[in-house]
């Protein structure tokens with residue numbers, strides 16, 4: 694049987710240590726969430742973030758704006774959070790309605806409070822391997838999951854499938870900074886199966902259910918499934934990119950969906966809020 698990379702176990706452990714840190718602080722860290730409209734998946738993601746933040750003793754200031762709000766008014770709201778001394782971390786829940794440019798909203802966030810790590814300042818810091826930056830939560834979560842289970846990364850060949858700004862690219866950079874040899878694959882990659890067979894670690898972040906089958910892996914493969922796709926049939930559930938039933942008996946370690954990277958992403962966001970709180974303290978000293 695493979696080692697199951699259980700994100701819920703790691704989240705519980707991290708929640709405990711965050712709670713004990715919060716008890717030592719003069720003020721509770723606060724996460725500001727800006728939502729535009731009320732898409733059902735966004736409501737669900739925000740509920741998870743709120744629940745986790747409150748479970749560790751953080752405050753949450755969730756502002757829900759009408760889906761018709763102008764980009765200008767959204768940027769004004771972001772600026773209010775930027776300058777609010779009681780708010781440590783700010784995130785704008787994506788996706789936004791099509792009349793608002795997502796990068797304009799992201800770039801309006803003060804990089805010190807950018808707990809999704811998506812501003813150009815934090816992307817640049819990740820590129821430069823500057824630890825003062827805020828790293829996108831999924832990348833931080835994948836690295837913490839590997840670390841928790843003592844999966845060696847240095848010198849290993851990691852294949853990252855997906856190159857998005859929010860998932861694939863930051864994960865690839867984070868792995869490279871930990872001395873992995875990284876291959877980044879995407880929709881145009883021709884020989885995905887051969888690349889996967891050569892890899893020690895496969896990080897699947899394509900959003901394509903069933904993409905990774907037993908042909909892709911070998912007995913020493915470590916497979917981390919970032920994909921989350923809701924399906925309706927044969928039953929309503931969330932599935933990853935990996936065919937877990939086919940792949941899990943053939944590999945050394947694997948993360949499930951749900952219960953793998955998902956909980957790690959949420960707890961890593963909360964860790965980013967604490968990091969933002971601590972950087973603000975240093976900045977204001």
Ligand code: NAD
Pocket residue numbers: 831854855856857858859860861878879880881882885898899900901904918919920921922954955956958959
């Ligand atoms: P995206 O659509 O922006 O990017 C997908 C990437 O995968 C692209 O780079 C694309 O080229 C690549 N890709 C698609 N099909 C491919 C294929 N057949 N072969 C090789 N590469 C392929 O999506 P995203 O925002 O990066 O999200 C990816 C997945 O991760 C989605 O399922 C999303 O729901 C999930 N996700 C999970 C978490 C989490 O916490 N677990 C967080 C964010 C996103």
